[in-house]
Amino acid sequence: MSVVARQGFKYSLIGYIGVLIGTFSTIFIFPHDFEFYGKLRYILPTAEMLVPFVVLGISYSNVKFFGKIKEDGKHQNMLSLSLLAILINFVIFTFVFFISPYIYPNVLKSKAWENKEIILPLILLLSFCAIFNKYTSNFKRIVVSNIIDNLIPKLANLGAFCLFYYALLSENIAFAFLFGMFALMLTGYIFYTNKLEKIKFDFSTDYFKKDNLWKEFFNYSFFGFLGTFGSYLAINSFMIGEFLGMEENGIYSTLYGLVSFISIPQLGLFNISAPIISKNLADGDMTELDRFHKKTSLTIYFLGAVLFSCIMVGFPYLTHFMPNKGGSLRLYEPVIWIWGSAVLADLATGFNGNIISLSKYYRFNIIVMLLLAGLTVGLNWYFINYTDLSLIGIALSTAISVTLYNLIKVVFNYFMFKVSPFSIEMIFVSIICTLAITVAIVLPVFENNFINLIYKPAVVLLLIFIGNHFTKIFPIEDYLNMKFFKSIMKFK
Numbered sequence: 463m464s465v466v467a468r469q470g471f472k473y474s475l476i477g478y479i480g481v482l483i484g485t486f487s488t489i490f491i492f493p494h495d496f497e498f499y500g501k502l503r504y505i506l507p508t509a510e511m512l513v514p515f516v517v518l519g520i521s522y523s524n525v526k527f528f529g530k531i532k533e534d535g536k537h538q539n540m541l542s543l544s545l546l547a548i549l550i551n552f553v554i555f556t557f558v559f560f561i562s563p564y565i566y567p568n569v570l571k572s573k574a575w576e577n578k579e580i581i582l583p584l585i586l587l588l589s590f591c592a593i594f595n596k597y598t599s600n601f602k603r604i605v606v607s608n609i610i611d612n613l614i615p616k617l618a619n620l621g622a623f624c625l626f627y628y629a630l631l632s633e634n635i636a637f638a639f640l641f642g643m644f645a646l647m648l649t650g651y652i653f654y655t656n657k658l659e660k661i662k663f664d665f666s667t668d669y670f671k672k673d674n675l676w677k678e679f680f681n682y683s684f685f686g687f688l689g690t691f692g693s694y695l696a697i698n699s700f701m702i703g704e705f706l707g708m709e710e711n712g713i714y715s716t717l718y719g720l721v722s723f724i725s726i727p728q729l730g731l732f733n734i735s736a737p738i739i740s741k742n743l744a745d746g747d748m749t750e751l752d753r754f755h756k757k758t759s760l761t762i763y764f765l766g767a768v769l770f771s772c773i774m775v776g777f778p779y780l781t782h783f784m785p786n787k788g789g790s791l792r793l794y795e796p797v798i799w800i801w802g803s804a805v806l807a808d809l810a811t812g813f814n815g816n817i818i819s820l821s822k823y824y825r826f827n828i829i830v831m832l833l834l835a836g837l838t839v840g841l842n843w844y845f846i847n848y849t850d851l852s853l854i855g856i857a858l859s860t861a862i863s864v865t866l867y868n869l870i871k872v873v874f875n876y877f878m879f880k881v882s883p884f885s886i887e888m889i890f891v892s893i894i895c896t897l898a899i900t901v902a903i904v905l906p907v908f909e910n911n912f913i914n915l916i917y918k919p920a921v922v923l924l925l926i927f928i929g930n931h932f933t934k935i936f937p938i939e940d941y942l943n944m945k946f947f948k949s950i951m952k953f954k
Contacts, residue, residue: 475688480616483613483616487619487620488720489784491623493784493785495712496708499619499712499715500637500709500710501577501621502619502622502636502697504699505637507698507699507700508574508577509584509585509588510588510694511582512585513588514549514652515687516548516586516589517690517744518683519661519683519688520593520686521592522595522596523679524541524593524596525740526740526820527542527678527715530595534669536664537600538662538663540662541597541655548590548593550590552585552589559582563575563790572704573648580637580641584641587647589616591611595611595651598658599656599737600737601658610651613643614650618644618929623636685827685828686750687829691938691952695718697838697842698838698859699714699922701843701846702853705846713791713794713935717791717797717801718789720773721801721802723769724769724773725811728808735754735891737752739751739754739813741923748881755812755813755881755882755883759809759813759883760885760888760891762812762889764766766805767809767891767892767895768923771895771919772919774798774799774802775902775918775922777798779912784913795852797854800854800857801860801861807865811872814868814872817879818871820881823874830870830871834863834866836861836865836942837862837866838860841858841859841863842859845858845859887935890935894929894935895926897925898929901921902925905921908944
């Protein structure tokens, strides 16, 4: 098994461990107090939304220019200067943040201002983590970084919530624990980076001044910065928290926790595939890129469709095991359908954004990313202020924005690179999963909700497995053998 498959599988495996922690928390812990959970889920996404103003796309340049700079033995110089730039940018950002109320007084009424004592330090930690995350991905080793990046935030939220709700400690202590966990995350990144290759700080600017490399580096970073505004999840959490309330944000975050289960395979493959995409583009090998694009897209779409099918038929029965029997969540069940479908559409289009961002046309990616951000904010504003749809409106906003965003990139990649993520097998996957969901829904419902929760998704899995056996869409046998399981145990 190749390093891509092995690392991608490990990444997904760790992701699912994180999802199990998140799922347990989502079902049994967080619904006890949606208000406080909403505060937790407001603080982190708001910090994530502001991180780009500190990172300014430098993390992406650490991938784009790594190959060339490493050949010259100056990659440690790049890392050092990147970290220094983050620190300088944060000082400037903090200054602007504190003078902003003099320009726009309503800032003082925002929840971001109320929570600035925790949000600002988090921005600095997350900015440093962004640099280390992208830098270590160049070594095609994403497993340990995934443990750091995936598990720690979930444990941070869970621990902070338990301190507040079960230990009856103050919100400030809970927030201090949250911050401490992210400080641990940064420490883990530093140690892991040093293990991959001993860090040797070099703050000399001579290399980047030569041939005006710094201009090329800066330009790419700037456009990478513009392209980070499409984080619709952070935008949604921020706007829900500001305009609908923290309880609604807690409900939204809980539903997101369930839907995010669908997209776990996407994350591992995209991180490990970035260097491969970059190489294919550099070599001009569009045939191999198209093959790799279709294969990867089909893989993540198949896995996502299977998981979405299970969630669709199991969600109504899952809520019965939540505190207060999940009444608030069942009220917003359409969010699962709408948002889950949007996530599936996103999976089907594969790594369109990666292809564009790593090519000479990366500026186009910025344009459509800004379109996504603007459309998300605009539609959110419309649904919040002019309809009574509440979180269902937010889900519709996300679905419309993400679908349009991905279709534009599909068309662009097809005309510019002659590559497409779509294949005939995707249609078969859709048909098989739709039939499996339909059969599971019409099957008898038992009085025992636990039985319903187990047997209906089991029926879905069985029918999909049978359908896949005859259509040979997904090579399950490549993953269900001793050779592969032995290879994934080698955590390097």
